[in-house]
Amino acid sequence: EAQVTQNPRYLITVTGKKLTVTCSQNMNHEYMSWYRQDPGLGLRQIYYSMNVEVTDKGDVPEGYKVSRKEKRNFPLILESPSPNQTSLYFCASSLGGSNTDTQYFGPGTRLTVL
Amino acid sequence: AQSVTQLDSQVPVFEEAPVELRCNYSSSVSVYLFWYVQYPNQGLQLLLKYLSGSTLVKGINGFEAEFNKSQTSFHLRKPSVHISDTAEYFCAVSKAGGYQKVTFGIGTKLQVIP
Numbered sequence: 001e002a003q004v005t006q007n008p009r010y011l012i013t014v015t016g017k018k019l020t021v022t023c024s025q026n027m028n029h030e031y032m033s034w035y036r037q038d039p040g041l042g043l044r045q046i047y048y049s050m051n052v053e054v055t056d057k058g059d060v061p062e063g064y065k066v067s068r069k070e071k072r073n074f075p076l077i078l079e080s081p082s083p084n085q086t087s088l089y090f091c092a093s094s095l096g097g098s099n100t101d102t103q104y105f106g107p108g109t110r111l112t113v114l
Numbered sequence: 115a116q117s118v119t120q121l122d123s124q125v126p127v128f129e130e131a132p133v134e135l136r137c138n139y140s141s142s143v144s145v146y147l148f149w150y151v152q153y154p155n156q157g158l159q160l161l162l163k164y165l166s167g168s169t170l171v172k173g174i175n176g177f178e179a180e181f182n183k184s185q186t187s188f189h190l191r192k193p194s195v196h197i198s199d200t201a202e203y204f205c206a207v208s209k210a211g212g213y214q215k216v217t218f219g220i221g222t223k224l225q226v227i228p
Contacts, residue, residue: 102163
C-alpha cells in the first residue's frame with residue numbers, strides 16, 4: 001500500500017531533550033516536506049526537500065533540522081525542543097517538486113514539550 | 115505572496131442538507147487552488163484542485179468547487195452531506211507553475227448533525 005508513515009504518533013518530552021520524528025514514504029517520491037499544524041494557524045511548512053541531499057527552509061524553520069540521505073526518509077530533528085514547538089506535525093511527499101503534483105500526507109505526530 | 119482566507123471556522127449542518135465552505139484568496143499572479151480534507155486523527159487528503167480550464171472542479175466524495183477569478187473565491191460545495199463528511203477542510207493556494215509551495219488556510223470544521 002502506498003503510504004507515508006511517521007513515528008512516533010504521539011510523543012511527550014521535556015524542554016531541551018533532543019528528539020527525532022521519522023518520516024518514510026514508499027512511493028519513490030522526490031519531494032518531501034514537513035508541516036506543523038496549530039489551531040487558528042492552519043498548516044505551516046517547516047522544511048522541504050526536492051531530492052536526496054537537497055533541503056531548504058520553509059516558513060517556520062527555526063528550532064528544526066532535517067536531513068535527506070535516502071530518497072524514502074526525511075527525519076525531522078529537534079535539537080533542543082521548547083514548549084512553543086508543541087504541535088501536530090505532518091510529513092508529506094509528492095512525485096516531484098511541481099505544485100501540480102498531489103501531496104500525500106502522513107498520519108501526523110502529536111508532540112508535547114513540557 | 116499568496117494568502118487564503120477561510121471565512122468560517124466551524125460550520126454545523128444537518129445530514130442530507132447542502133453545504134458551502136467558503137474560501138477567498140489573494141494573489142498578484144495566477145494561482146492553483148486546492149481543497150484538502152482531514153478526518154479525525156488522520157493526515158490531510160486532497161479533495162480536489164483547480165489548475166486551469168473549467169472553473170467547476172469535481173472532487174472525491176461528491177464535493178465540487180468553483181473557481182471565481184473576479185471574486186477571488188474557491189468555495190467548496192456538496193449538495194447533500196453525510197455523517198461521514200464530518201471533518202476539517204483546508205483551502206490552499208499556490209503560485210501557478212511554481213514549485214511545491216502551498217499556503218494553507220486555517221481550516222473549517224464541518225460538523226454534520228444527524
